[in-house]
Amino acid sequence: MLRLLLPRLLQSVVILLGVTLVVSSLIKLIPGDPVDIISAGDPSMTVEDLDRLREQMGLNRSVFEHYIAYLGGAVQGDLGTSLRQHMPVADLVLERVPATAELAFWAMVFGLVLAVPLGVVTALKRGSWVDYGGTVVAVLGVSTPSFLLAVMMILWFSVDMRMLPASGYRGSALGALFTLDFAGFVTTIRYFLLPAISLSFVLVAVNARLIRSAMLEVLEQDYITFATAKGVPRMVIILRHALRNALLPVVTMLGLQVGSLLSGTVVIENVFAWPGIGRLAVDAIHNRDYAVIQGVVLISAVLFIALNLVVDGLYRIIDPRVGS
Amino acid sequence: MTDETASLPSSVSPTRTGFLSALIRSPKGLSGLILVLFILFCAIAGPWIMPHDPVHQSLFSRFAPTVWQEGGSAKHLLGGDNMGRDILSRTIAGARISVQVAVIVVSIALVAGSLLGALAGFFGGWLDTVIMRIVDFQLAFPFLLLALIFMAVLGPGFTTLVVALSMGFWINFARVVRSETLRIRKLDYIDAAITMGVSRARIILTHVLPNVLPAMLVVATLDVALVVLSEAGLSFLGLGVQPPTISWGMMIADGRDYLYQQPWIVIAPGIAVLMTSVGINLFGDFMRDHFDPRLERTRT
Numbered sequence: 001m002l003r004l005l006l007p008r009l010l011q012s013v014v015i016l017l018g019v020t021l022v023v024s025s026l027i028k029l030i031p032g033d034p035v036d037i038i039s040a041g042d043p044s045m046t047v048e049d050l051d052r053l054r055e056q057m058g059l060n061r062s063v064f065e066h067y068i069a070y071l072g073g074a075v076q077g078d079l080g081t082s083l084r085q086h087m088p089v090a091d092l093v094l095e096r097v098p099a100t101a102e103l104a105f106w107a108m109v110f111g112l113v114l115a116v117p118l119g120v121v122t123a124l125k126r127g128s129w130v131d132y133g134g135t136v137v138a139v140l141g142v143s144t145p146s147f148l149l150a151v152m153m154i155l156w157f158s159v160d161m162r163m164l165p166a167s168g169y170r171g172s173a174l175g176a177l178f179t180l181d182f183a184g185f186v187t188t189i190r191y192f193l194l195p196a197i198s199l200s201f202v203l204v205a206v207n208a209r210l211i212r213s214a215m216l217e218v219l220e221q222d223y224i225t226f227a228t229a230k231g232v233p234r235m236v237i238i239l240r241h242a243l244r245n246a247l248l249p250v251v252t253m254l255g256l257q258v259g260s261l262l263s264g265t266v267v268i269e270n271v272f273a274w275p276g277i278g279r280l281a282v283d284a285i286h287n288r289d290y291a292v293i294q295g296v297v298l299i300s301a302v303l304f305i306a307l308n309l310v311v312d313g314l315y316r317i318i319d320p321r322v323g324s
Numbered sequence: 325m326t327d328e329t330a331s332l333p334s335s336v337s338p339t340r341t342g343f344l345s346a347l348i349r350s351p352k353g354l355s356g357l358i359l360v361l362f363i364l365f366c367a368i369a370g371p372w373i374m375p376h377d378p379v380h381q382s383l384f385s386r387f388a389p390t391v392w393q394e395g396g397s398a399k400h401l402l403g404g405d406n407m408g409r410d411i412l413s414r415t416i417a418g419a420r421i422s423v424q425v426a427v428i429v430v431s432i433a434l435v436a437g438s439l440l441g442a443l444a445g446f447f448g449g450w451l452d453t454v455i456m457r458i459v460d461f462q463l464a465f466p467f468l469l470l471a472l473i474f475m476a477v478l479g480p481g482f483t484t485l486v487v488a489l490s491m492g493f494w495i496n497f498a499r500v501v502r503s504e505t506l507r508i509r510k511l512d513y514i515d516a517a518i519t520m521g522v523s524r525a526r527i528i529l530t531h532v533l534p535n536v537l538p539a540m541l542v543v544a545t546l547d548v549a550l551v552v553l554s555e556a557g558l559s560f561l562g563l564g565v566q567p568p569t570i571s572w573g574m575m576i577a578d579g580r581d582y583l584y585q586q587p588w589i590v591i592a593p594g595i596a597v598l599m600t601s602v603g604i605n606l607f608g609d610f611m612r613d614h615f616d617p618r619l620e621r622t623r624t
Contacts, residue, residue, distance in 0.1 A: 139606060143605050148590075148597060151576060151579075267557050293473070296472075
């Protein structure tokens with residue numbers, strides 16, 4: 001197992017070094033002097049302040065020196081200080097990771113919970129109107145921008161029907177679930193519903209298609225015919241023999257989908273005033289808070305790569321054929 | 325990871341007449357094409373078919389109702405926005421920027437990606453390694469994060485948008501063209517051409533690129549939809565084109581504060597984005613089925 005994962009681990013380290021290089025040289029790529037841009041709105045800054053800022057941002061060092069310094073800091077958990085919020089960037093980003101992670105988690109859950117039945121039914125009723133409806137969902141899923149769906153759902157569920165909150169975050173729903181605080185769960189999950197569903201629509205569409213085509217392929221296998229001949233009930237064949245194998249391609253895609261979810265949360269967090277890293281990043285760009293952008297990109301990359309390693313490991317456990 | 329799309333079925337040799345007759349028989353492809361042509365028409369003819377100046381503000385038309393709502397008039401078919409600007413005119417104006425960005429980005433990505441892919445596939449060796457490692461790196465990295473870096477460096481705007489999106493989309497072309505080139509490279513007639521002393525550049529241009537054209541067209545079409553959605557998303561965040569340029573994403577972002585007063589500020593550009601992406605996806609799916617059924621979507 002370790003021998004199989006080692007190359008992937010090494011590859012991840014190389015990618016992370018690359019990300020750090022891109023992120024740390026960001027400050028050097030900005031045309032003109034970023035310190036002048038930053039100080040433009042603040043006449044109270046003295047020449048010494050500006051010099052200190054240049055020193056702090058590594059503008060008087062070479063790209064390589066700066067990279068080594070940034071990498072050294074990053075390994076020790078020091079990603080610099082936010083220029084606007086005067087807080088360590090690492091703290092600023094990490095305290096917002098749970099809200100983003102849990103939003104992505106629920107989106108993934110909704111994505112799978114809705115996609116599995118849709119995929120199975122469209123495969124079993126191939127060519128029927130149900131299958132046709134599935135095709136419509138698939139096209140709409142890849143064509144609808146998440147933020148449009150989000151705004152439209154706010155219009156329906158919050159403005160018109162007043163059923164769900166239009167924005168905000170009231171704490172972790174998973175946390176409430178684990179502590180068996182069901183009243184708390186009901187309160188918190190309501191805030192997750194609209195953003196998570198907006199994010200999951202594209203996943204439902206893509207995963208349902210994947211499951212459908214995998215099911216169609218699996219159902220033609222000899223062992224399915226054999227089980228049918230043996231008299232195994234249809235339901236058991238579908239759920240135990242076919243679906244379990246049809247889920248494999250979805251597991252492979254999960255890693256990539258985490259990436260698209262991370263991108264998606266950036267947009268969705270800004271719609272729902274969600275206190276996650278996506279909103280932090282967009283605010284930082286508008287405020288020219290470079291250290292924060294660097295921190296968000298780096299920490300997201302670490303999370304993304306780590307999750308992909310986990311998915312990879314999972315896949316090898318689920319499907320013993322891989323890598324043997 | 326890089327060889328997934330290897331080898332087209334060699335029996336596929338679509339002719340132009342085959343494509344057209346297949347298109348006419350396909351409801352999916354035809355409806356997609358009609359939607360795409362409609363949006364293209366709005367983008368090109370926009371200034372002549374807009375009922376009003378899309379940036380003209382008027383206090384009298386503030387939150388004007390649509391023509392079918394109570395008190396609506398034919399003056400503002402889709403009503404007025406929070407500054408009394410005509411929503412229909414603004415939606416038509418938005419088509420232009422969407423089409424512009426999509427065409428420029430996909431063209432840059434297509435040319436750069438195909439060239440790099442052809443070079444990687446044809447010459448192999450260290451060149452191949454370097455190019456494909458960059459591709460792997462980008463595949464292993466959420467696209468929007470990359471775009472955010474560019475936004476931070478260059479500041480939001482049209483040029484930044486085009487640069488960031490092109491940097492994100494060239495890899496699809498590079499992968500498809502490389503794997504096709506690898507396949508074609510091994511064919512006898514390429515060996516024959518090399519033996520006859522035809523230059524490498526000429527072989528790539530006259531033998532390799534024409535063969536990968538169908539696959540490239542399919543990727544380009546489906547990528548247009550992704551670019552339109554990405555542009556709308558970034559403009560929605562205020563990171564795309566800047567006012568006074570009108571973009572659908574920006575209109576939706578502006579309109580969400582006024583959902584109660586006039587939801588059509590959001591609904592009209594929303595329908596426009598949907599029509600565009602649904603149209604391109606339908607047409608792209610048809611093209612893929614026709615040219616190369618094995619080509620899979622690589623991104624969600």
